Each structure stands twice: as structure tokens, then as C-alpha cells.
Amino acid sequence: MPAPAATPAQDEARPVPRTVGEVLAQSQVEAVMDELEHDLVGLAPVKQRIRDIAALLVIDKLRLNLGLAAQMPSLHMCFTGNPGTGKTTVALRMAEILHRLGYVRKGHLVAVTRDDLVGQYIGHTAPKTKEVLKKAMGGVLFIDEAYYLYRPENERDYGQEAIEILLQVMENQRDDLVVILAGYKDRMDTFFKSNPGMSSRIAHHLDFPDYSGEELLQIADRMTAGMNYRFGPGTREAFAEYLELRLAQPNFANARSVRNALDRMRLRQASRLFAERDRALTEADLTTLAPEDILASRLFQTAER
Numbered sequence: 001m002p003a004p005a006a007t008p009a010q011d012e013a014r015p016v017p018r019t020v021g022e023v024l025a026q027s028q029v030e031a032v033m034d035e036l037e038h039d040l041v042g043l044a045p046v047k048q049r050i051r052d053i054a055a056l057l058v059i060d061k062l063r064l065n066l067g068l069a070a071q072m073p074s075l076h077m078c079f080t081g082n083p084g085t086g087k088t089t090v091a092l093r094m095a096e097i098l099h100r101l102g103y104v105r106k107g108h109l110v111a112v113t114r115d116d117l118v119g120q121y122i123g124h125t126a127p128k129t130k131e132v133l134k135k136a137m138g139g140v141l142f143i144d145e146a147y148y149l150y151r152p153e154n155e156r157d158y159g160q161e162a163i164e165i166l167l168q169v170m171e172n173q174r175d176d177l178v179v180i181l182a183g184y185k186d187r188m189d190t191f192f193k194s195n196p197g198m199s200s201r202i203a204h205h206l207d208f209p210d211y212s213g214e215e216l217l218q219i220a221d222r223m224t225a226g227m228n229y230r231f232g233p234g235t236r237e238a239f240a241e242y243l244e245l246r247l248a249q250p251n252f253a254n255a256r257s258v259r260n261a262l263d264r265m266r267l268r269q270a271s272r273l274f275a276e277r278d279r280a281l282t283e284a285d286l287t288t289l290a291p292e293d294i295l296a297s298r299l300f301q302t303a304e305r
């Protein structure tokens, strides 16, 4: 990771940037953008939107410096897409970008779901929501499956109370907190139709597409290398076959399913090696995932029947 952005105290000693190049150099935001570009497979439309948002933030910074903008831009966002498409991962990078450009003080990410915000009994929701907001101040509050906050079928649902507190903070403290709502696109659209107040406070909508089979394989390559394993002869092909079967299953969760499958492969590899009590295990033995480590999956057995 490159050095973190300058603290406000350091900033004071520096000349106020007047060019895009000066803002980029001072904030080192490009390093995060490059990481995002290289570390994440695919996601071309998402990466383009992030570049656009970063450009807007840099220009707004210059406008603020010249007194041309009276207040901080609204930066609340909505990330829609199926599970495992990289929403949390990109939100983490976004938090870092916002921090480096000085839009939030700390740049951490607090990820929550309805249960973290809404209480079970009367009087419990406001303190719960406020506690979460306190933790998230100076960073990004990531609300996964945000639409569960709104349950129209239950007239006295406490979710509404959490929504109202969120709306207030999103409006009044937008110079220190960025909220990202995440979840399935169709459910989010319905949520926004019933909650125009929330919809109007969201400045940027990013849609995360499902990964193609080839992208999922590339993600598997990166994850494997990241864990210090490698695919042995024939394993990548076997994994591609597995993915084809897995894609057709319910609850397929894109990159998350790839990670889970790799974790199960590591378990099978370990059992395989564990059975050979007396053999000295080489580095190659310990790092290689063999075709049988994936072909033993339940999915292949069902497919053969």
C-alpha cells in the first residue's frame, strides 16, 4: 500500500493545490485507482464510474479551494448487483479514495445489515442506529440489503425509524459520512420508489454485473496465487467444469462461490496429504491443488447420476 494521505495538519503547511496534477500528487489517490484497476478482475463499467466519480471529486476540490462551491457534494451511493460481485470490495476502495481526497476524516468502512440498525422492541432502534452512525462517522457506512429496512407489510415496523434517522444524518452530516446502500437491483428500485427521500439523497448509482465464466476463472487464479497455492495439471480445466455446473445451481454467488469452492479444495487437498503419513511433503505437494480436489465435489456426483 502506498503511504496514506497527508493529515489535515500536514495539509496546512502545503500550498493549496490549483491543478488536477497537484491534487492527485498530494492525495496519492491514483495509487488506489491503480490498485482497483489491477487487483479486480473485470468490472469495466464499475471501474469507469469510479474514475468518473474521482474526477468529479478532484474538480470539486479545486472549486472548493477557489470558493466556487459552497458546500460538500452529496456523495451517498448505491451499489446494486447479485451477491459476490465485488460490492463490498469496491466500497472499501471507495472509502480510501474519499479519505485521500479529504472528503472523510478516517476512511474506514462499517458494514451493517438491518439487524445492526433496527431493534426488536419499542425504543431500541434509535439508540442502535445512532451507535452504528457514531462508529461510521468519518468513514463509509455500507448497508447491505438496505431494502430490508422498509417492510410495508408491517405497519409498525421499526425499520422506518432507522430510515428517518439515516435520512437526517445523510443530509446534515454529509461532510463526514458517506452512506453506500447495497443489494439486488430490482429490490433496490422498489425500495427507492417507496422511499423517495432516500432516493433523492443518493448521488451515484453503480451496477455490478455478474462475472462471466472466464472472469470467474481469472478470479480463481488470483485467489489461488494469493493463498500461495497453484492449480496442478488439469486442475484449471476441472475447475472450469465445476463452475459450469455451479453456475446453474440456485444461490450461485459469483466470486464468493469461487472463494468457497477453493476453500473446500484446500480441505480436500489437506485430507489427501494427511493420509500419506510417512511421505516427506515437498513445497510442490503442499501448494498444488489437484483435479481430484475439485472433482470430488458433490456437484459432479449429482451430474453423473
Ligand SMILES: Nc1ncnc2c1ncn2[C@@H]1O[C@H](COP(=O)(O)OP(=O)(O)OP(=O)(O)O)[C@@H](O)[C@H]1O
Pocket: 039, 040, 041, 042, 043, 081, 082, 083, 084, 085, 086, 087, 088, 089, 090, 144, 219, 222, 253, 255, 256, 259
Ligand atoms: N473482480 C474481482 N476480482 C477479484 N476478486 C474479487 C472480485 N470481486 C469479488 N472478489 C472477491 O470475492 C469475494 C466476495 O466479494 P464481495 O464481498 O466484495 O462481494 P459482494 O458483492 O459485496 O457480495 P455480498 O453482497 O454477497 O456480500 C471477496 O473475497 C472479494 O475479494
